[in-house]
Amino acid sequence: MKPQIHYYxxxxxxxxxxEFAHSCPEEATFISPYVRNVYLLHIVTKGVCRFCDFDAPxxxxxxxxxxxxxxxxxxxxxxxxWFGFDGDGxxxxxxxxxxxxxxxxxxxxxxxxxxxxxxxxxxxxAENQVCAALSAFSAVVPLLVCGENPEEHxxxxxxxxxxxxxxxxxxxxxxxxxxxxxxxSEKYLCHRFKNAFQVTPQNYLLSLRIKKAERLxxxxxxxxxxxxxxxxxxxxxxFSCAFKNKTGYSPSLYRTLYKNL
Numbered sequence: 001m002k003p004q005i006h007y008y009x010x011x012x013x014x015x016x017x018x019e020f021a022h023s024c025p026e027e028a029t030f031i032s033p034y035v036r037n038v039y040l041l042h043i044v045t046k047g048v049c050r051f052c053d054f055d056a057p058x059x060x061x062x063x064x065x066x067x068x069x070x071x072x073x074x075x076x077x078x079x080x081x082w083f084g085f086d087g088d089g090x091x092x093x094x095x096x097x098x099x100x101x102x103x104x105x106x107x108x109x110x111x112x113x114x115x116x117x118x119x120x121x122x123x124x125x126a127e128n129q130v131c132a133a134l135s136a137f138s139a140v141v142p143l144l145v146c147g148e149n150p151e152e153h154x155x156x157x158x159x160x161x162x163x164x165x166x167x168x169x170x171x172x173x174x175x176x177x178x179x180x181x182x183x184x185s186e187k188y189l190c191h192r193f194k195n196a197f198q199v200t201p202q203n204y205l206l207s208l209r210i211k212k213a214e215r216l217x218x219x220x221x222x223x224x225x226x227x228x229x230x231x232x233x234x235x236x237x238x239f240s241c242a243f244k245n246k247t248g249y250s251p252s253l254y255r256t257l258y259k260n261l
Contacts, residue, residue, distance in 0.1 A: 019084030020133035030073040038086040040064040047078030054106045057185040063105045081119045108145040158196040210246045217255040
């Protein structure tokens with residue numbers, strides 16, 4: 001899909017939406033260092049934007065500050081929406097939501113699925129573009145998790161990922177599944193999760209499965225194959241190797257040693 005761009009002008013004296021756009025670049029794109037005379041708010045829905053100051057993964061948003069030099073690059077499959085905006089009401093809006101007006105900023109997004117539905121709906125209402133764009137912008141801003149340092153808000157993302165793994169470890173979930181659940185890249189999830197819990201999400205899921213397997217080996221007479229399936233492994237061999245690497249014992253030896261205590 002080629003970029004779709006729509007431009008709007010709103011009444012002066014408040015918030016002026018100068019652009020409302022949706023883009024899915026078909027090839028790698030680099031925006032060379034550039035300055036805009038309005039603010040831009042980008043919402044990343046697929047892929048990762050390599051911005052000059054940070055990486056913005058799917059599920060995040062970022063502000064390009066007015067009159068500030070910036071550059072970024074993207075690669076397929078990448079998708080985002082963005083708003084260009086300015087006006088006398090911007091300063092008040094920024095103060096209300098704790099947004100810094102003079103620097104580029106990365107935000108996490110609350111209720112991302114809801115936000116995406118707002119953007120898609122607004123883009124479809126071509127018969128009333130100005131109102132649709134302004135209404136969407138007004139709905140999006142309160143969903144941003146603000147702060148000069150987005151790492152100040154690790155719980156929003158990492159706790160959701162942690163809870164998802166704890167509830168679904170018995171299924172055959174992968175890190176790709178976990179990352180998709182919280183709408184970020186696997187690399188970004190690993191970075192945030194490790195900062196929050198001092199362990200990678202991969203190792204957290206592995207430890208969770210092995211601890212559950214240990215309990216089943218101690219308290220039940222289930223076969224090793226049944227325990228393997230019960231903690232999310234399709235292959236008994238893969239489970240046995242993972243268990244031995246983690247505990248130093250094969251599942252059968254672990255059960256024998258425990259029952260002989």
